[in-house]
Amino acid sequence: MIPLCVPEIRGNEWKYIKECLDTNWVSSAGSFVNRFEEEFARYVGSQKAVVTVNGTAALELALRTLGIGAGDEVIVPSMTFISPVNTIKYVGAEPVFVDVCRDTFVMDTDKIEELITERTRAILPVHIYGHPVDMDKVMELSKKYKLYVIEDATESFGSQYKGKATGTIGHIGCFSFNGNKLITTGAGGMLVTDHLEYGEQAKFLSNQTKVVTENKGFYHPEIGYNYRMPNLLAAMGCAQLENVNDYIEIKRNHAMYYNERLINIPGITLPSEKNESKNVFWLYSIIVESEYGVSRDELIDKLKENGVESRPFFMPVHDMPPYKDCQKGDLSFTYELANKGLNLPSSVGLTNQEIDKICSIIEACRK
Ligand SMILES: Cc1ncc(COP(=O)(O)O)c(C=O)c1O
Structure with a gap:
């Protein structure tokens, strides 16, 4: 795995x-x-x-x-x-x-x-x-x-x-x-x-x-x-x-390599990095759009069948029983991302070969 x-x-x-x-x-x-x-x-x-x-x-x-x-x-x-x-x-x-x-x-x-x-x-x-x-x-x-x-x-x-x-x-x-x-x-x-x-x-x-x-x-x-x-x-x-600078560089390299491999797959939205920001890409995260043809949860299952662990985005906290009655604003993107967002393997020790394998599964799974 x-x-x-x-x-x-x-x-x-x-x-x-x-x-x-x-x-x-x-x-x-x-x-x-x-x-x-x-x-x-x-x-x-x-x-x-x-x-x-x-x-x-x-x-x-x-x-x-x-x-x-x-x-x-x-x-x-x-x-x-x-x-x-x-x-x-x-x-x-x-x-x-x-x-x-x-x-x-x-x-x-x-x-x-x-x-x-x-x-x-x-x-x-x-x-x-x-x-x-x-x-x-x-x-x-x-x-x-x-x-x-x-x-x-x-x-x-x-x-x-x-x-x-x-x-x-x-x-x-x-x-x-x-x-x-x-x-x-x-x-x-x-x-x-x-x-x-x-x-x-x-x-x-x-x-x-x-x-x-x-x-x-x-x-x-x-x-x-x-x-x-x-x-x-x-x-x-x-x-x-003592090793944190290496870890940051490696994480960012992983993200760039994931981007390279996924950018041409229709229906997969890549994570962003705004101009004023440096993103460590702690968990490399994608959005599985409807255009991809397979739901985020089906993709999770496919990845798992092929030995890859992934995780859906956080479920909205305001929907959890202790927080149901709290004040809130419009939460449209929270719901959308909760349904479509997916975290992919992001360990420092991940290899490019493993990223290749993960991206090939994502490519093959599309309908
Ligand atoms: C966004 C966020 N806040 C707080 C925490 C809490 O940290 P800890 O698990 O060390 O208590 C975590 C994760 O573990 C987290 O992901």
Whole structure:
């Protein structure tokens, strides 16, 4: 089976993890934790990074840090993995669903303003599958209506918007190091910000708001979390980060090769890359149009029969039972993409021969 997206482990992972085991620094204190934070912040170009147990925890911490809670509304796309929407609920706020663009698959920033009410406190752009959201428009609305911007950059590590890393443009950005992401620590996340006070508050919350008193007692002024990442995983993160530039280049090369092979197949729409953006193509994604003659789901079955894993686009979150009654705008493209969008194998370790095989199946399957 050619898998959808699996980790690439080819560097100092064993060496750094062994160092943790040899020195007994396996838990949340240990030098790799600080090192991973510092190196990650430097890599993306942020003032401060806070490592977390996963990307969902980073998003929840971001909302808590900015004081978003009961009675507040947060504008978020319905076409997303459910995690950012759940975190809005975790803090007691309400998601308000906005549509996505047909070509980039991410939040349609022209449809945000009509959803802003006096309860809106934040916009949560999700750079799904790698393409950056139009962040100029988001930041313009943020200034106009005094809204916070929390970027979910979990799927876009390695992408840029006007030369800036996604995740570094809003007030806080969040990343994930789940096994399918560009770099992985097994499970893990990172929160980045240029506002040092937000970074410090997020770190404080992630560590049970622990204040160590003079006699070494623990004092906790707020309700906190244990969202820390252990040194063992941070060690893996440091090793993975050393190879990230290669991974980005490889992912982009894969996307260009897929494009070359698929461009002449009628009914297959290729993923886009807007002028101001650099897309990491985290998951190479196509649209199976009606002109193709075979439905997206039939194509999934055909690929599977031939040993290729693929995945349909996210199902709209606003249709899930916990979110059925939430506020929403027109979601036409969300529905259309949910029915026609398909993610193809995108691991760093994918070969051109495998891409040839996948594209030949897509070519042969057309009616
Ligand atoms: C868009 C999006 N947001 C948030 C997350 C949550 O990250 P994690 O799985 O590390 O909690 C993921 C994926 O895993 C994701 O795809």
